[in-house]
Amino acid sequence: MISKAHIIKRFISYVTIDTESDPNSQTTPSTEKQWDLANKLAEELKAIGMQDVNIDENAYIMATLPSNVDHDVPTIGFISHFDTSPDFTGANVNPQIIETYDGKDIILNEAENIVLSPDYFEDLLQYKGQTLITTDGTTLLGADDKAGICEIVSAMEYLIQHPEIKHGTIKVGFTPDEEIGRGAHKFDVEKFGADWAYTMDGSQIGELEYENFNAAGAVVKIKGKIVHPGYAKDKMINSMYIATEFINSLPRLETPEHTEGYQGFFHLHNIEGDVEETTLHYIIRDHDMEHFEARKEVMVKLTTELNTQYGREVIFTEIKDQYFNMREKVEPVMHIVDIAEEAMKQLDIEPLIKAIRGGTDGSQLSYMGLPCPNIFAGGHNFHGRFEYVPVESMIKATEVICKIAELVALKPIK
Ligand SMILES: [Zn+2]
Numbered sequence: 285m286i287s288k289a290h291i292i293k294r295f296i297s298y299v300t301i302d303t304e305s306d307p308n309s310q311t312t313p314s315t316e317k318q319w320d321l322a323n324k325l326a327e328e329l330k331a332i333g334m335q336d337v338n339i340d341e342n343a344y345i346m347a348t349l350p351s352n353v354d355h356d357v358p359t360i361g362f363i364s365h366f367d368t369s370p371d372f373t374g375a376n377v378n379p380q381i382i383e384t385y386d387g388k389d390i391i392l393n394e395a396e397n398i399v400l401s402p403d404y405f406e407d408l409l410q411y412k413g414q415t416l417i418t419t420d421g422t423t424l425l426g427a428d429d430k431a432g433i434c435e436i437v438s439a440m441e442y443l444i445q446h447p448e449i450k451h452g453t454i455k456v457g458f459t460p461d462e463e464i465g466r467g468a469h470k471f472d473v474e475k476f477g478a479d480w481a482y483t484m485d486g487s488q489i490g491e492l493e494y495e496n497f498n499a500a501g502a503v504v505k506i507k508g509k510i511v512h513p514g515y516a517k518d519k520m521i522n523s524m525y526i527a528t529e530f531i532n533s534l535p536r537l538e539t540p541e542h543t544e545g546y547q548g549f550f551h552l553h554n555i556e557g558d559v560e561e562t563t564l565h566y567i568i569r570d571h572d573m574e575h576f577e578a579r580k581e582v583m584v585k586l587t588t589e590l591n592t593q594y595g596r597e598v599i600f601t602e603i604k605d606q607y608f609n610m611r612e613k614v615e616p617v618m619h620i621v622d623i624a625e626e627a628m629k630q631l632d633i634e635p636l637i638k639a640i641r642g643g644t645d646g647s648q649l650s651y652m653g654l655p656c657p658n659i660f661a662g663g664h665n666f667h668g669r670f671e672y673v674p675v676e677s678m679i680k681a682t683e684v685i686c687k688i689a690e691l692v693a694l695k696p697i698k
Pocket residue numbers: 365428429462485
C-alpha cells in the first residue's frame with residue numbers, strides 16, 4: 285500500500301537536516317537549527333492537504349485532518365519530536381541503504397573499521413531480507429524520532445488520498461527538544477484538542493507502552509574542611525571520604541547495570557569533588573510509586589544518619605521529582621491501549637507491551653491531561669552511530685496509524 289521508495293525518500297529528507305538539541309540552552313527550541321526542519325514540516329503538512337497547519341513561536345507544530353464521517357468520533361492525536369539527541373552528533377548524516385539485508389556484518393565505515401554486527405546487535409537478525417537504513421558510522425541516524433514523523437506524515441497523506449477509509453478528526457503534533465526532556469513543556473494540550481494521543485517514539489516493531497518510570501533527581505552536597513595536610517590532625521574533614529561512605533551505603537545491586545523489567549534503581553551519574561566539597565548527582569527511578577517514595581526516603585535517612593554520626597551537618601541532599609508513571613493516567617482509559625493493540629493484531633504485528641525504563645513526552649502529556657501511550661517507530665540503537673531502522677517497520681507503523689484512525693471511527697468510545 286505505501287511505497288518503500290516514498291518512505292525512504294521522505295525519511296532521508298528529514299535525517300539529513302541537523303536538529304540536535306542542547307540541554308545548556310534556555311531558549312525554545314534549544315537550537316536555532318531545529319527551525320530548519322520545523323519550517324519544512326509545516327510546509328509539507330500543508331502540501332499534503334492537512335488543515336489548520338500551525339507553527340508557534342516555540343516551533344511546536346500542530347495540524348488537523350478533518351473527520352470524514354457524520355457520527356461523533358473521539359478526536360485522537362499522533363505526536364513525534366524532530367530534535368535529535370545531544371549524546372552524539374547529528375550533523376552531516378549520510379544514510380546508507382542496505383537492500384535485502386543478508387544477516388551478516390554491515391560495514392558502516394571501512395576507513396575507521398566501524399561495523400554493525402548481528403554478533404553484538406542480535407536484533408538485526410529479525411530483519412533478514414528487509415531494507416535497512418543505517419548511518420555511515422560517524423553520526424547518529426535520527427530515526428529517533430524522525431521515523432515517527434515520517435510515519436505520521438505518510439499516514440496522513442495516505443488517509444487524505446484514500447477517503448474511502450473512514451476516520452474521525454485526527455490531530456498531528458510535532459515538538460522540539462524532547463531529547464533534553466522538554467518536548468512536552470510548551471505543548472498546548474488544550475489547543476491540540478484531542479481526547480487522547482499516541483507518541484510514535486518507541487523502538488522495535490510491535491512496541492506498545494503505557495508504563496514508564498517515576499523519576500527524580502538528587503543532588504547530594506558534602507561539605508568538608510580543608511586544612512594544611514601537615515597540620516590536619518583532628519581538623520581536616522575530607523568530603524570525598526564522606527561521599528564514598530554515602531555511595532557505599534546505597535544498595536550496590538540496585539543500579540542500572542544490575543536491574544531490568546520492573547526493578548527500580550539509584551543511578552550515580554556524576555561526581556565532582558575535592559577535600560572541601562563533593563557533589564554527587566543521582567537519578568532515582570521506579571515504576572512503583574510506593575517503592576519510588578521509599579527510595580527517596582532511603583536517601584534522606586542516610587543523609588540524617590551520616591550527619592548524626594559526624595555530629596554536624598556535613599551532607600545536604602536535595603531531591604526533585606522529574607516525571608511520573610503514565611500508567612496512573614492511562615489505566616482509567618485503557619481502551620486507548622486496546623485499540624492500538626487491536627490495530628497491530630489486524631496488521632499481523634505481534635504487540636510487545638512492556639514497561640518503559642525511562643520516560644517519554646507521553647508521560648508528561650498524560651499528566652497534562654492528554655493520555656498518551658507510546659507506539660513503535662521502528663528504529664534500534666538510538667542516540668549513537670549504530671542506530672538503524674528497517675523500512676518495513678516504518679511502513680508497518682504508518683499502517684498502524686491508519687488502522688487506529690479507522691478503528692476509532694468504527695467503535696466510537698468516549
Ligand atoms: Zn525519541
